[in-house]
Amino acid sequence: AQRVTQPEKLLSVFKGAPVELKCNYSYSGSPELFWYVQYSRQRLQLLLRHISRESIKGFTADLNKGETSFHLKKPFAQEEDSAMYYCALRLGRGGKLIFGQGTELSVKP
């Protein structure tokens, strides 16, 4: 069955420290993976997707098909990065997304 797993519910780091939010997926097809972010009192929004290979707000994520992972990384965390982060897998055509349970990132000053 298709599944997205984010093993950490909460990740707490100090400002300036590197951060890695883990995401593993289970899918027999060709995966399309995304990271969504929800800042406090704001809507869920797309952060980045593996196809574009962009760096958004200093975050990058590499799809590793061998390890079925799509971890989100940032070399130097900032306080404004504190938010809920969701990894999502798109199934087939259209807009059906399977989300992980989310990881709350807390960046302390």
Next chain:
Amino acid sequence: KAGVTQTPRYLIKTRGQQVTLSCSPISGHRSVSWYQQTPGQGLQFLFEYFSETQRNKGNFPGRFSGRQFSNSRSEMNVSTLELGDSALYLCASSLQAGGFDEQFFGPGTRLTVL
């Protein structure tokens, strides 16, 4: 450009009742997806509509239904409400289904079932 709007924002119902939630997509967007968010289950896909047709469906009972109108506005209906239906219901719109188009999420409707 106005974002995705959802009405009402908050709703309180009792068990056994039914409820209708509304979602207005961004102008020009033709695809609307619905998600249920709960602390226990997280974000779960309900269904997706494109050009008034259901394109994808999640694993929810038949009590959950939806539709889309010719102006792309969408409604979802839950009949015979159960306590477990208490959740934040999110809708998201995108330009079209098929190829990837970014989904823009609404603020959600918070449903409480007593």
